[in-house]
Amino acid sequence: MASYSSRVRLDIARWQQAGLIDAPTADMLTRDVEANERKSLSFGSILAMMAALLFGAAILIFIAANWEVIPRLVRVAALFAVILAGYVGGAVLKMRDHAAIGEALWIVAAAAFGGSIALIGQMYHLSGDEASAVVTWGAGTALAAVALRSNPLTVAALGIADAWLFLKGFEYRAEFPHLFVVMALVLFAVSFWTRSQAARHLIILSVLFYLVLLVTRYDTLQVAIPLVVASVLLFIAAIFAAGPVDRILQLGGRLPLHALIGFLTGLAMIQFELADESSYSSGFAIASAVALAGIVAAIVLGGRESRGLRWVAYAGFAFELAIIYVVMLQSMLDTAGFFLAAAVLLAVLAFIIIRIEKRMNAPDMTGAAA
Amino acid sequence: MMTGKRLIISALALALVQIGFLSWIIAGRAAILRDGKQVLLRVEPIDPRDLLRGDYISLGYEISRIPVKLIGNIPAGKLASDDTPIVVRLKPGADGYWGPTAAWFGQAPAPAASGEADIVGHVSEGSDLSAATTIAPDYGIERFYLPEGEGMAIQNDMRVRPFGIRVAIAANGTAQIKALVDGDKTLFEEPLY
Numbered sequence: 001m002a003s004y005s006s007r008v009r010l011d012i013a014r015w016q017q018a019g020l021i022d023a024p025t026a027d028m029l030t031r032d033v034e035a036n037e038r039k040s041l042s043f044g045s046i047l048a049m050m051a052a053l054l055f056g057a058a059i060l061i062f063i064a065a066n067w068e069v070i071p072r073l074v075r076v077a078a079l080f081a082v083i084l085a086g087y088v089g090g091a092v093l094k095m096r097d098h099a100a101i102g103e104a105l106w107i108v109a110a111a112a113f114g115g116s117i118a119l120i121g122q123m124y125h126l127s128g129d130e131a132s133a134v135v136t137w138g139a140g141t142a143l144a145a146v147a148l149r150s151n152p153l154t155v156a157a158l159g160i161a162d163a164w165l166f167l168k169g170f171e172y173r174a175e176f177p178h179l180f181v182v183m184a185l186v187l188f189a190v191s192f193w194t195r196s197q198a199a200r201h202l203i204i205l206s207v208l209f210y211l212v213l214l215v216t217r218y219d220t221l222q223v224a225i226p227l228v229v230a231s232v233l234l235f236i237a238a239i240f241a242a243g244p245v246d247r248i249l250q251l252g253g254r255l256p257l258h259a260l261i262g263f264l265t266g267l268a269m270i271q272f273e274l275a276d277e278s279s280y281s282s283g284f285a286i287a288s289a290v291a292l293a294g295i296v297a298a299i300v301l302g303g304r305e306s307r308g309l310r311w312v313a314y315a316g317f318a319f320e321l322a323i324i325y326v327v328m329l330q331s332m333l334d335t336a337g338f339f340l341a342a343a344v345l346l347a348v349l350a351f352i353i354i355r356i357e358k359r360m361n362a363p364d365m366t367g368a369a370a
Numbered sequence: 371m372m373t374g375k376r377l378i379i380s381a382l383a384l385a386l387v388q389i390g391f392l393s394w395i396i397a398g399r400a401a402i403l404r405d406g407k408q409v410l411l412r413v414e415p416i417d418p419r420d421l422l423r424g425d426y427i428s429l430g431y432e433i434s435r436i437p438v439k440l441i442g443n444i445p446a447g448k449l450a451s452d453d454t455p456i457v458v459r460l461k462p463g464a465d466g467y468w469g470p471t472a473a474w475f476g477q478a479p480a481p482a483a484s485g486e487a488d489i490v491g492h493v494s495e496g497s498d499l500s501a502a503t504t505i506a507p508d509y510g511i512e513r514f515y516l517p518e519g520e521g522m523a524i525q526n527d528m529r530v531r532p533f534g535i536r537v538a539i540a541a542n543g544t545a546q547i548k549a550l551v552d553g554d555k556t557l558f559e560e561p562l563y
Contacts, residue, residue, distance in 0.1 A: 065518045066425065073563050076396070084385040091381035095374035109385070116392045124399040124560070125426070125547040127512035140388055147384040148377065 005033045045100030049152060052104035056111025063115045063122070072123055079119065082112035091148065103152045110141045110156055131171070134164045135179075142187060145194050154196040158187050162206050169213040176217050180210050197252055204251075204258045208265055220273040227266035232294070235259035239301050256302040257309050263298075264316040267291040268323070275327045288324050295320070304360050314353050321345045400562040402546040406538030407487045409460055409468045410551070413535050414528065426513040427525050429535060433458055433470050433489070434512075435504040441473045444499055451475070453495040456507045457543060460487045467534060490543030511537060511545045516558070527552070 009030060016026040059082070063075070070078075086109025094102030114137040120126070121133060138160035145153035161183045168177035184203050191199040214223050237245050238255035246253055267287055274283040295313045303310045325341060413429045436458060438444070457478040460468040468487070475493070482488045491507030499505070514535070516524065527533075536549040536556075549559040 066515060068517045076392075076563070080389045080392070083388055084382075087381040087385040088378060091378040095377060113388050113392075120392060120395050120399070122426075122515040123396075123563075124403075125511065125514050126399075127508075127510050140391070143387070144384055147380045 008033050042100070045103070048100045048104040049107065052107040052111075055108050056114075059108075059111050059115045060118065063119045066122060072119070075119060076116065076123075079112045079116045083109050083116070085109075086112060087144070087148070103150055106144065106148060106150055106153055107156055110144055110153060113137065113140045113144075114160075131164055131167045134160060134167065138164060138183070142190060145196075146190055149194050151194055151196040151198065154187065154191050154194045154199040155202065157190070158199050158202050158206065161187065162202075162209075165206070165210060165213070169210075176214070177210075181207075184210070192250070197250060200249070200251055201254065201258070205261070208262055212265065212269070215269050220269050224266045224269035224273070228263055228270070228290075231259045231262035231266060235263065235298065235302070253306070254308065256298070257306060257312055260294075260298050260302075260309060260312050260316070263294055264291065264312075264319070267294070268319070271323055271327075275323075284327060288320060291316070291320050299356060303356065307360075310356065310360065314349070317352070318349055321349065396563065399546055402540040402544060403538050403548055403560060403562050406540045406546060406548075408548065409487050409489070409537045409539055410462070410466055411535050411537055412467045413533050425518050425520065426515040427528070429512050429514055431509070431511075431535070432467070433460070433491075433509070434506055436470055436473050436507060437504050438499055438501055440470055441475065441499075441505075442479070443474045443476070448499055451493050451495065451497040451499055451505060454493055456491050456493050456505075457488050458491060458507065460489060461485065487539050488543050489537075489539050489545050509545050511535070511547050514547060514550055514558075524550075524557070 012021070012026050012029050012033075015021050016023065021029070059079070063079075086105045090102040090105030090109065092102075093099075093105065117133050117137055138157055141153060141160055142157040144150070145157050161180065164183075165177050165180045168175075168180075184207050188200060188203050191197075191203070211223055211227055235256055238259055242253065245255060249255060251258070267290060270287045271284060271291070274281070274287060277283060295317050299310060299313050303313065322345075325345065412432045436456070441456075452475075454475050455477075457474050457476075458470050459472045459478065459482055461471045462468045462485070471486070478488055489509060491509040493505055493507050497505040531553070534551045535547055536551060538546045538548045540546070547560065550557045
């Protein structure tokens with residue numbers, strides 16, 4: 001199967017021959033196609049990346065086994081050799097047009113850097129916690145991403161930062177990992193230099209995860225209400241100033257999607273917080289109504305342009321139906337009633353989704369692919 | 371796109387920076403082992419396991435519990451500790467094991483005498499400072515890594531008889547585990563590298 005880019009290149013040649021476009025335009029179009037082609041993931045590069053991750057995991061577990069047969073100075077030297085060979089060899093391969101394998105080698109080198117930190121901790125019995133070792137590793141990987149201008153390394157650095165957030169967030173009695181906000185900001189800035197749109201998407205989702213963790217430690221409403229308000233503002237900005245906002249953030253037009261996820265997350269926090277008081281206070285009902293209204297507004301304002309946004313909206317809608325049912329009606333019905341209600345809710349959901357998809361797809365086929 | 375030569379140069383520089391950073395940590399630790407003051411501490415095991423670095427025994431020391439009475443510079447009326455370093459002055463006992471004689475938050479008022487050693491630990495915020503209690507500083511030497519599978523056996527032995535840890539202490543008070551000893555016998559002695 002010919003790839004999209006090779007088909008477009010044939011088309012461009014044909015258009016130029018037919019006199020539809022002149023030579024400079026044809027040249028510009030071809031170059032644009034080539035520039036964008038590199039961003040798409042091929043099957044081979046995915047396999048190379050998976051091999052690199054397995055290789056990295058093998059290094060880390062080998063270090064953890066603390067195998068005495070190989071003297072540790074040899075182990076250190078071997079890891080240093082992997083770091084050097086991985087970074088430099090990856091650069092050479094990338095230069096010679098094997099970008100995927102080059103990036104994969106860089107990932108292996110970054111893993112070897114993490115393995116070296118673990119090995120040194122083991123050699124000298126350093127009892128400092130894993131979390132601070134992970135921070136050092138992540139900083140080294142972010143530095144590598146900057147130096148090599150690498151998209152996968154940026155994502156890897158974020159993955160390490162997320163692992164740190166996870167370690168700290170669930171650690172008993174640990175200080176809350178507020179430093180994650182700084183890490184997210186730094187990596188967000190780095191992602192522009194490394195042209196890593198994937199990292200930017202993941203950073204936004206990670207920040208949402210951070211806020212969810214924050215709610216477990218702090219007052220829910222103090223986190224959730226600002227989150228909801230900020231999400232609404234972002235959504236409005238992303239819809240009504242789509243061009244300028246996306247030129248700044250470069251999220252491939254998916255900011256409304258993130259804003260909707262943030263909005264629904266914030267309202268879910270509020271709903272869980274207020275669920276217990278639903279029998280005597282109207283807070284839960286108001287939050288639910290806001291959530292449903294927000295979902296409808298999101299579909300009306302941004303649904304046509306983005307199928308992804310519509311599906312997030314459906315998922316949010318299903319979640320709202322479920323939580324409203326559980327909180328408001330549960331006490332009145334027995335198990336059979338629950339199944340009946342679930343059936344009716346699913347039928348309603350299916351009906352609504354089919355109707356909306358039909359309306360969104362029918363008049364404007366091109367916009368639906370986004 | 372970055373040009374080829376520049377990319378390779380930055381890859382090389384990056385590798386050297388990372389390797390240099392790691393070597394610097396190794397050199398610092400080896401220096402403590404080589405030049406630090408040697409001290410023998412009594413230990414009891416706690417609990418093994420580590421995700422990244424493999425098997426280890428968690429070690430609790432006699433000096434992991436410092437009686438608040440020993441601390442010389444607690445401001446009057448202070449009920450709970452800050453997040454602060456603590457200096458513990460150690461002196462060898464008759465049995466060869468070193469024990470605490472005095473302690474200060476922050477810095478020691480005078481350097482240790484020749485027969486003594488100062489170890490620097492860390493106290494977390496909010497420890498109780500009333501006179502009858504003890505506080506629990508961290509010295510960064512609370513783990514001993516072992517080859518896979520050996521952790522449990524040693525830990526079980528530790529429960530029945532006293533073990534010791536020989537520690538090297540740098541001039542600034544940083545401690546570094548040097549050897550695990552079982553009575554008179556040295557079980558694991560750490561090479562410099």
